[in-house]
Amino acid sequence: MEDEAFRKLGTEELLARVPSDYNHSFLFVVDSTAISHPEFPILVISLRGVDRRNFRAIPTTIQAIENSLSISNMDFFEFAAAVDEEESFEVS
Numbered sequence: 028m029e030d031e032a033f034r035k036l037g038t039e040e041l042l043a044r045v046p047s048d049y050n051h052s053f054l055f056v057v058d059s060t061a062i063s064h065p066e067f068p069i070l071v072i073s074l075r076g077v078d079r080r081n082f083r084a085i086p087t088t089i090q091a092i093e094n095s096l097s098i099s100n101m102d103f104f105e106f107a108a109a110v111d112e113e114e115s116f117e118v119s
Contacts, residue, residue, distance in 0.1 A: 038072060038081065045074060053096055053103060055089060073103045080107040 033041065041056065056070040060083070068083035071092060084092055084106075095101040 038070075042072070042074070049074065051097075055093070071106070073107075076103065080104065082107045082110045084110075 033044070036044075041054070045054070052073065052075045054072045054074060056072060057067075058070055061067050061069050066085050068085055069089055070081060070083055071089075072081045080103075092106055096103060096106075
């Protein structure tokens with residue numbers, strides 16, 4: 028939201044701007060949904076794999092997600108599958 032060049036971009040437009048040599052397998056995106064929702068659910072986007080099932084997570088879970096993904100303790104799909112059917116943003 029801070030950089031105007033990224034405001035109002037859709038997921039595909041944002042992904043098109045990720046450099047090919049980007050070293051991470053995911054992005055955390057603070058978008059208009061995150062800003063406007065009372066739980067501030069941050070969009071977590073997979074940059075690798077065929078099934079890019081993105082999900083949202085509340086800020087208190089972001090560090091644990093980042094840690095687990097960075098050291099390959101869990102795969103992205105495991106976090107995405109943990110989001111419950113009610114679209115809860117709590118990911119344990």
